[in-house]
Each structure stands twice: as structure tokens, then as C-alpha cells.
Amino acid sequence: MAGVLDSVNQRTQLVGQNRLELLLFRLDGKQLYGINVFKVKEVLQCPRLTIMPKASPVVRGVANIRGGTIPILDLSMATGRSGLDDLKNSFVIITEYNTKVQGFLVRSVERIVNMNWEEIHPPPKGTGREHYLTAVTRVDKQLVEIIDVEKILAEVAPMSEAISEGVIDVETQSKAVSKRVLIVDDSSVARKQVARCLQTVGVDVVALNDGREALDYLRKMVEEGRQPEQEFLMMISDIEMPEMDGYTLTAEVRGDPRMQKLHILLHTSLSGVFNQAMVKKVGADDFLAKFRPDDLAARVIERIKSTEEG
Incomplete structure (x- = not known):
């Protein structure tokens, strides 16, 4: 347990420092790819796979790992190439x-x-x-491509974007019409999912691609004498983004008296024990795991009601 806590502490030290760790891997050639270590639970030699009838061709099968049945997706096939062969010498x-x-x-x-x-x-x-691709970088002068995993998962196993009946009431929907929400996410799929959800609630949406773009946008607003907290109900930001991550964006907003009152919800596919400590450290108002339309709609509705009451 002490080891886990040490690991958490080490990672929370990086909050607001705009840093990440990438696990580098290859598919069917020399091209290097990267994935955020925060998303990785373990790496192992490809286990024996059981074929699943009627599954997407991208799902090469399921594996029994540590008592759980886990679908195994062929990243090469998912990105439009031919599938990997020689599974025995491949990794998962x-x-x-x-x-x-x-x-x-x-x-x-x-x-x-x-x-x-x-x-x-x-x-x-x-x-x-x-x-x-969601991003690129260079390591030792070699190009590293970062795959938009959310796009792949949305194609292989689409999640419902529908908001359940009863979550949105007519009164709130009528109040939502005058509200705007700022969305910040580098994944085009995630931006569209969030935008559609919020538009169903009734609010207007401004969508930006990364933390740097969002910070520049907000700084321009305040330089023009406008108040972000007056113009936006809230900012819903991803955490993992090129140029500037959501933690650093939040810390920058909180550090600027002209925009520090903006309500910030960090909305991320990152899971794990690190998030709550990090959210608290950078000063975000709330945290929500992707993508749960009912929960996201409920958070926006809460904000509409609280601002009306305020």
C-alpha cells in the first residue's frame, strides 16, 4: 500500500507542471506511437484469445486476465491498416x-x-x-504519433449519448437558452459528444481544441474587459491535451484574478486514485469521468439552478 501511495504522491507533484509520461510502442512498422501511462494498468505478452462471434473485426478476441474477461482490440486494424499477425510474439x-x-x-x-x-x-x-491522431511529438528526433483512442472506442463500441427521460425538466431547459458553456477537448469525438449532450439540455456551446487555445481565448476576453464567469455558466475541460493539459489550464485560470471565478469541471477518461487529489490541488470545482450523458447533463442543470438562485 505504501508503494501505491508513494506513486500517487510522485504523480501529484507533477500537477500544474504540465507534464506526462508516455509509454512508447510500435504496430506494424518502424513508426513509434505513445499512450499516456495514466491510462495503462499493465503490459503483457499476448495471452490466449477466445474469438467472440458477431464482435467487431477490430476485437481480436477476449482474454481472461486476473479473473476478468477483457476485450483485446487490434490497434493496427482500428487505424485502417491490416491486422497484426504472429499474436504469440505480440503484446497487449x-x-x-x-x-x-x-x-x-x-x-x-x-x-x-x-x-x-x-x-x-x-x-x-x-x-x-x-x-x-490526436497529437504528435518527437522523442530522440523520432516522430511519435498519439492515437485518438476515444475515437476508436466510439467506433468499436459506441456508447449511448441519449439523456434519460426525467433528467431535464422544461423549466430548466427554458432557462438554459440564455446560457453558454465552454468545452475544451482535443478529441473531436469527445467534443461532439459533450456538445450534443449540452445542446440537448438547451445551452449554447463554444468548443476549443486544447488548454493553450482555451487560455488564450479567456485572456483575450478579460483583456477586452469581459468577465468569463458572467459569459459562461462553466468550463468543461478534458485533462489530457496537447500544448497544455487541463490541470495546468485550471491552475492558470485560478491564478488570474480576472478569471478565477469561472466554474471549472474536469471531464476525463483518466481513471484512478490520482484524480481527486489533483483536482483539489489545482482548484477545479468538480470532476467527472467520461462519458456519462446523464451525469454530465445533471452537473450542467445544477449550475443553471445555482446561478438562477444566486
């Missing part, structure tokens, strides 16, 4: 996204590198594979 990266556990089949796993989010950039236009 067990990950947790949006509170769900799955394994990603890869050819080889390289090493972990510690980086600054400022070194992670949006994919260049015209890369050909940007459809499945």
Missing part, C-alpha cells in the same frame, strides 16, 4: 478509459518517457492518418 497494453478496461494489441513495447505537454502538438494537417 491493458488500459482503462472511461471506467472501462480493454487491451490494445501491439507489435512491441519500447519504454516510458517523461515529457512536457508543451512538447505534444496537434497533428499536422495532411498527415494522411490524422483521422486517428
Whole structure:
């Protein structure tokens, strides 16, 4: 237990420092790929897979790992290439996204590198594979591509975006029409999911791609004499983003007296014990795991009611 707590403490030291650790891996060639270590539970040699009838071709099978049945997705196939062969000599990266556990089949796993989010950039236009890229970086002068895992999961196992009956009432919906919410997320899929959910509630949405863009946007507002907390009901921000992560964005907003009253909800596919300590440390108002339409709608409705009462 002490080891786990030490690990938590080490990671919370990085909060507001805009840093991350990437696990580097390869698929079917020399190209290097990266995944945030926060998402990774373990890495193992590909176990024996049981084929699942009627599953997406991307799901190569399920594996029994530590008493649980976990779907194994072929990342090469998921990004439009041919599937990996020679499974015995391949590896599986067990990950947790949006509170769900799955394994990603890869050819080889390289090493972990510690980086600054400022070194992670949006994919260049015209890369050909940007459809499945959320960011790129360089390690030892070699290009590292970061795959938009949320897009892949949305395609392989779509989540319901419907808000349950009874969550939104007519009175709140009528009040929502005059409200705006700022969304910050580097995944196009996540931005659209959140926007559709909020539009169903009735609020207007401004969507930006990363923390740096959001901070520049807010700074421009305050320089023009406008108050973000007056114009926006709240800011809903992802945590993992190129250029500037959500923790650093939150810390920057809280550190500026002109915008520090803006209500901030961190909305992330990161799971685990680290989040609550980090959310508290940077001063966010709330934290919510992706993607739960009812919970997200309820948080927005709470804000509408509290501002009306205030």
C-alpha cells in the first residue's frame, strides 16, 4: 500500500507542471506511437484469445486476465491498416478509459518517457492518418504519433449519448437558452459528444481544441474587459491535451484574478486514485469521468439552478 501511495504522491507533484509520461510502442512498422501511462494498468505478452462471434473485426478476441474477461482490440486494424499477425510474439497494453478496461494489441513495447505537454502538438494537417491522431511529438528526433483512442472506442463500441427521460425538466431547459458553456477537448469525438449532450439540455456551446487555445481565448476576453464567469455558466475541460493539459489550464485560470471565478469541471477518461487529489490541488470545482450523458447533463442543470438562485 505504501508503494501505491508513494506513486500517487510522485504523480501529484507533477500537477500544474504540465507534464506526462508516455509509454512508447510500435504496430506494424518502424513508426513509434505513445499512450499516456495514466491510462495503462499493465503490459503483457499476448495471452490466449477466445474469438467472440458477431464482435467487431477490430476485437481480436477476449482474454481472461486476473479473473476478468477483457476485450483485446487490434490497434493496427482500428487505424485502417491490416491486422497484426504472429499474436504469440505480440503484446497487449491493458488500459482503462472511461471506467472501462480493454487491451490494445501491439507489435512491441519500447519504454516510458517523461515529457512536457508543451512538447505534444496537434497533428499536422495532411498527415494522411490524422483521422486517428490526436497529437504528435518527437522523442530522440523520432516522430511519435498519439492515437485518438476515444475515437476508436466510439467506433468499436459506441456508447449511448441519449439523456434519460426525467433528467431535464422544461423549466430548466427554458432557462438554459440564455446560457453558454465552454468545452475544451482535443478529441473531436469527445467534443461532439459533450456538445450534443449540452445542446440537448438547451445551452449554447463554444468548443476549443486544447488548454493553450482555451487560455488564450479567456485572456483575450478579460483583456477586452469581459468577465468569463458572467459569459459562461462553466468550463468543461478534458485533462489530457496537447500544448497544455487541463490541470495546468485550471491552475492558470485560478491564478488570474480576472478569471478565477469561472466554474471549472474536469471531464476525463483518466481513471484512478490520482484524480481527486489533483483536482483539489489545482482548484477545479468538480470532476467527472467520461462519458456519462446523464451525469454530465445533471452537473450542467445544477449550475443553471445555482446561478438562477444566486
